[in-house]
Amino acid sequence: MQITEIYKSIQGESTYAGMPCVFVRLTGCNLRCSWCDSEYTFSGGHRMAIEEVLGEVERLSPDGGVVEITGGEPMLQERELLPLMQRLLDAGHSVLLETSGERPLEKVSKGVVKIVDVKCPSSGEGDTFNLENLEALESRDEVKFVLSNRSDYEFARDFTLRHDLARKVNAVLFSPAFSKAAKGLRDASHCLLDPRELAEWMLADNVPARLNLQIHKFIWDPAMKGV
Numbered sequence: 001m002q003i004t005e006i007y008k009s010i011q012g013e014s015t016y017a018g019m020p021c022v023f024v025r026l027t028g029c030n031l032r033c034s035w036c037d038s039e040y041t042f043s044g045g046h047r048m049a050i051e052e053v054l055g056e057v058e059r060l061s062p063d064g065g066v067v068e069i070t071g072g073e074p075m076l077q078e079r080e081l082l083p084l085m086q087r088l089l090d091a092g093h094s095v096l097l098e099t100s101g102e103r104p105l106e107k108v109s110k111g112v113v114k115i116v117d118v119k120c121p122s123s124g125e126g127d128t129f130n131l132e133n134l135e136a137l138e139s140r141d142e143v144k145f146v147l148s149n150r151s152d153y154e155f156a157r158d159f160t161l162r163h164d165l166a167r168k169v170n171a172v173l174f175s176p177a178f179s180k181a182a183k184g185l186r187d188a189s190h191c192l193l194d195p196r197e198l199a200e201w202m203l204a205d206n207v208p209a210r211l212n213l214q215i216h217k218f219i220w221d222p223a224m225k226g227v
């Protein structure tokens with residue numbers, strides 16, 4: 001597998017936010033989101049065998065715990081990723097898979113929690129979610145929308161309601177996008193959409209979703225990698 005980095009930190013998003021987590025970040029992505037903060041994953045990395053990845057995860061988190069598979073787009077390495085995730089489940093880990101949902105997800109083990117980041121129009125990749133993946137969503141999964149403005153919010157709200165997401169999955173997450181140039185101050189001034197404004201819209205519309213802030217951006221310098 002082509003791996004950019006493996007490290008332990010605090011999970012910053014989803015309903016697992018705040019928990020210790022080992023991140024396995026795979027190299028390569030087929031999308032180019034305008035606000036992407038992971039462009040360093042687009043190339044480079046180093047080859048690791050499944051056994052080597054497992055060994056590094058066990059070294060960082062010997063007693064089980066949460067592991068997130070992220071990228072880049074991890075499903076581009078599906079052939080090796082699917083057995084890796086099964087091995088992690090078998091070893092007693094909770095496994096999260098962060099994916100855009102552009103690639104088919106039906107072969108992902110039901111034990112894996114899929115966190116599907118449906119791209120909104122302002123990302124520049126708005127039509128990339130594969131609607132057939134709605135059938136692959138399970139009650140433990142989560143669907144995330146990263147929002148830059150009112151148009152993104154309306155897209156996310158309408159998508160959530162049209163596909164009845166709140167009844168299909170464990171959580172629907174509305175997350176303000178962070179400026180990829182953000183550094184220094186650890187506050188909401190770097191959000192492309194003011195969280196307070198988003199909260200007011202969600203309350204006004206009674207959207208069945210939860211406001212999701214990337215808490216790692218508030219703990220460490222937003223420009224820091226590997227946290």
Ligand code: SF4
Nearest residue numbers: 029031032033036072
């Ligand atoms: S899918 Fe993720 S890694 Fe790929 S460009 Fe978008 S935000 Fe960046």
